[in-house]
Amino acid sequence: MLAVNNLHAFYGKSHVLHGVHFEVGQGEIVALLGRNGSGRSTTAKAIMGMVECTGDVTFKGRPIGGHKPYEIAHLGLGYVPENRDIFPKLTVHQNLMLGQKSAKQKGRWSFEDMYDMFPRLKERQHTEAGVLSGGEQQMLTLCRTLMGDPELIIIDEPTEGLAPKIVELVGEYLKTLKARGVSVLLIEQKLTIAMAISDRALVMGHGSIVFQGTPATLRGDAYIRKEWLEV
Secondary structure (H helix, E strand, O other): OEEEEEEEEEEOOEEEEEEEEEEEOOOOEEEEEOOOOOOHHHHHHHHOOOOEEEEEEEEOOEEOOOOOHHHHHHOOEEEEOOOOOOOOOOEHHHHHHHHOOOOOOOOOOOHHHHHHHOHHHHHOOOOEHHHOOHHHHHHHHHHHHHOOOOOEEEEEOOOOOOOHHHHHHHHHHHHHHHHOOOEEEEEEOOHHHHHHHOOEEEEEEOOEEEEEEOHHHHHOOHHHHHHHHOO
8 A cells, every 4th residue: 555665865964764665555554663763753754745855655556756745645645743733722623623634525534433432532522622631632633634534544653651541542543443444654662552553563773674574573583672672
C-alpha cells in the first residue's frame, strides 16, 4: 500500500535521511522504532510532503512525491503528528467535525464510533479542546484524523507522556484500526506496545533503516536492540 524507496530528506544543508526504504501492506501495523534523532519523525514528514526530500514514495501504486500535504491526505493517507495540533478554542466535537473528509461523504468512521472507542471524549464533547488533559488531547487528535477516513495512518509517538492505562487504550485503538482495514505506520519509542501490536518492526539509526523483521526476530536480536534502541 505504501512503498518508500531511496528516500533522502534535508533540513537546509543538513542531510537527515539516507536512502530509507520500506513498505507497509494492506491492513498491516508496522512499527518504526529508534532513538530520538534517528530520523523517524522526519520520515513521516517526508512521506507527507512536509520536508524537502528526494526518492520515491508511492501510495496505492501512485507516486506522491512532490504533492502538497493536503493532496496526500485527500488520497487517503492520514497523519497524526507528535505535537497533537488540536484547535484549543474549539470544542471536542468541533475538532472532530474539522477532520471530516466531507460532510456529504459517509466514511467508515462516525462520531458515534469515536465516542464508543473513547467514552471520555463523549463526556467532554462540548468542552474546549485546550482544557483537555494530555491523554484526552491525544485521543482527540487520533479520532480527528480518522474522521478523514484514511486507508493508512501514520502515527508519531502516540503514547508519549501518557499514563500506562491510556497507553493500553491506545494499543487497543490501533488494533481496532487494523480490524477495520486501516494500515498503520506506528512511530514509537516504547518497545512494549510496539512489539505487542505490530506485524513487522523497522529500526532506524542515523537516518537509515538498520533492521526489518518480525517483533519476534527483533526480540531475539540482542545486538540490534543494544546498538540502536536501548538507552
